[in-house]
Amino acid sequence: MDLSHETLVWVAKTFGLIYLVILSIAVVAYACWPARQKEFRDASTAILNREDRPWR
Template sequence: MEFAHNTLVWFSKSFGLFYLIALSIVVVAYTYWPSKKKRFDQAATSIIDDEDRPWR
């Protein structure tokens, strides 16, 4: 079974497009999932909570 170059290029571009769209949807859904809010808020403020002092 032999494929033409243009067919393979079209398939790879189409597959890549749908793959990136699906990956983006998964990342956005994970980010905005309600049960993850506490974890992300803690990560956002964890650097602020630490006092910046020289080590003794």
């Protein structure tokens, strides 16, 4: 089997696309997972908490 440049480019594009789609789905699923809601809510308001402010 002779691997030409075009064949390697096709394989890289095809499996690269599949890899990125699966990775994107995994990231969105992680971010939207119900058990993670409290963690992300706490992180989004952490900068607004009173104990994080400089002492006056």
